[in-house]
Amino acid sequence: MDDILLPHYFADLEVNDEHFCLDEDSATPPRPERRHAREDQSKVFWKARRQKTREKAKEKRRADKLTDPNFAARQRAAHSLKDQWKDKSLHEIAFFGPHVVIDLSFQDRMDSKELSSVAAQILHAYGHHRRAERPLQLHVTSLVDAALDHLAKNVGFRSWKIFYHEEHFADVFEPESIVYMTGDSPDVLERLDESKVYIIGGISDNGNAMAGATYAEAKRLGLQTARLPIDRYMAVNKSCALNVNHVFEIVTDVARDGDWARAFERSIPARMRRPAAPGFTAPRQNGCDNLSNASSDGALDVSEPVVPSDCSEPAELSAARA
Helix, strand or coil: CCCCCCCCHHCEECCCCCCEEECCCCCCCCCEEEEEHCCCHHHEEEEHHHHHHHHHHHHHHHHHHHHHHHHHHHHHHHHHHHHHHHHHHHHHCCCCEEEEEHHHHHHCCHHHHHHHHHHHHHHHHHHHHCCCCCCCCEEEEECCHHHHHHCCCCCCHHHCCCCCCCCCCCHHCCCCEEECCCCCCEEEECCCCCEEEEEEECCCCCCCCCHHHHHHHHHHHCCCECCHHHHHHCCEEECCCHHHHHHHHHHHHHHHHHHHHHHHHHCCCCEEECCCCCCCCCCCCCCCCCHHHHCCCCCCCCCCEEECCCCCCCHHHHHHHH
8 A cells, every 4th residue: 555644643553455553552542532531631620629619618717707706696697598598489588778780781792701701790699699697689680682591591590589670770770779889980889878779780891891881871871870999998900890799799798787898808809909008007997797876877777678679570580480
């Protein structure tokens, strides 16, 4: 048989008139073996990553146990609440104020990968929501089309204790009660007000193509805006853009005890922080164990739960809940 020109990855093949055969001493393994090797490497990688995540969660709980004198009581309350949620429908649960809304109206400006990221962030936010000692009333608005498809990929999505709306948030809540939380706002959110509705933009924008979009939308609608007082308590990168779940965790924790510093310490990832300037000391709030001690100027009082009102949601979700 005449010489045959073969690709470089067949260099170790011995050619005869009958068939191709692989030299036993060849350094290039057959394709199935290489695929299995890659699969094994992937399994090892994800196993190590899950283990690292569990270790970080344990370290976080240990830190909370040392810094929070009410840690044990909060854990018991959270477990008790989780058990109660299993036996109650959405409208039977007594939520606390204020309302928090995840706005998905920007979905037309995101691709499939970005929408999947937003759906994952909502999943993480719901995990914190379920564990919260004082759960807030959580809404998701503009839940239609691609956003609904991506969120529905999460197991158990239809039974989550969340109020779903096909409508835009401006069609669900009174404009004067809305505060859109955006890092571009010139106004700082000093305290939470249970009569307000706080909007979180459901955006995943790794390329900063949508920088300033939430603030521009709020101004277009004539809504009040506010940004978290992060720079008063922590030094962060200028490009610090918190995920949906980070913002929701912070609002939930501050609604519980009014302590911004502790909420930021718990929820802002280390990769977004930078060394504080010399002499910088983060302020601590006094008398923030219970916000019912707050002044009567409209600041949040979480001593009483908010009984959820009737909220519309996509028809197919209503049918699924029934």
